[in-house]
Amino acid sequence: MAPVADAEGPTWSDIAAWYDALLSGGSGPHETAIECLGRLLPDLDGAAVLDVACGQGLATRALAAGGASAVVGTDLSEAMIDIARRHGGTAGGPDISYVVDDAQTLAEFDDGAFDGATCQLGLMDIPDLHAALRAVHRVLRPGGWFAFVIGHPCFLVPDAARTDGADGRPAVVITDYFTEGFWRSSNPNGVRRAGNHHRTLSTYLNCLIQAGFDIDEVSEPRASGQLAAQQPLYEQVPIFLGCRATRRA
Numbered sequence: 001m002a003p004v005a006d007a008e009g010p011t012w013s014d015i016a017a018w019y020d021a022l023l024s025g026g027s028g029p030h031e032t033a034i035e036c037l038g039r040l041l042p043d044l045d046g047a048a049v050l051d052v053a054c055g056q057g058l059a060t061r062a063l064a065a066g067g068a069s070a071v072v073g074t075d076l077s078e079a080m081i082d083i084a085r086r087h088g089g090t091a092g093g094p095d096i097s098y099v100v101d102d103a104q105t106l107a108e109f110d111d112g113a114f115d116g117a118t119c120q121l122g123l124m125d126i127p128d129l130h131a132a133l134r135a136v137h138r139v140l141r142p143g144g145w146f147a148f149v150i151g152h153p154c155f156l157v158p159d160a161a162r163t164d165g166a167d168g169r170p171a172v173v174i175t176d177y178f179t180e181g182f183w184r185s186s187n188p189n190g191v192r193r194a195g196n197h198h199r200t201l202s203t204y205l206n207c208l209i210q211a212g213f214d215i216d217e218v219s220e221p222r223a224s225g226q227l228a229a230q231q232p233l234y235e236q237v238p239i240f241l242g243c244r245a246t247r248r249a
């Protein structure tokens, strides 16, 4: 399997068990992310949905519980897919299939195979954003939808520094927003030690449009309960950006 990140630090497979334990214990950021994704989704009844860069299947299981009739999760990391399979499906929901594949090609999937696709906290981890969005476009039927959540590209910037605002509320200082590229968090207990591709907001939105999508809705969620308690900064600035778009014919 090709490495997900460069050779200098851990890959997603290296930290898959740690990531699963983090989510299984209850993670404030993931609670906020999945609520954001859920609010963006259309009616799932009867829909065939692909969850791209599904990791241990947090969003994949939510899709199955939400009424989709067929749910497939895919991720480049075999370790993540093994863990996702072990979590199984949801009571009363459809069976979930898991497939190891690269989001930049989605070569395992036929053209137009899905009514909808999701990608929760995955697009920042994928080196070639254009290729991934073209691949998602290809596997959707015309008129199909794509909903994603990413680390907010304006605030989760490599050099972002926490500070206190003039009124004492938590704030963040950004000085190098325009420099795009791969970076790793130096936090040994952070998710982004596996690496991240920083891109500007306009890069994300323009890639989406160029890949053949119309943007339907954009969301910047305020931190929900657990995250607000853990990191009050994210009550002041959004930690995530969510979007739903429709595949043009």
Ligand SMILES: C[S@@+](CC[C@H](N)C(=O)[O-])C[C@H]1O[C@@H](n2cnc3c(N)ncnc32)[C@H](O)[C@@H]1O
Residues within 6 Å of the ligand: 004, 012, 013, 052, 053, 054, 055, 056, 057, 058, 059, 074, 075, 076, 077, 080, 101, 102, 103, 104, 119, 120, 121, 122, 125, 126, 127, 191
């Ligand atoms: C932050 S995790 C998100 C996982 C899951 N969607 C969630 O919400 O918990 C990022 C995931 O992207 C996957 N990933 C990175 N590059 C990928 C690629 N080129 N194709 C498919 N998955 C990839 C990683 O293996 C990892 O599981």
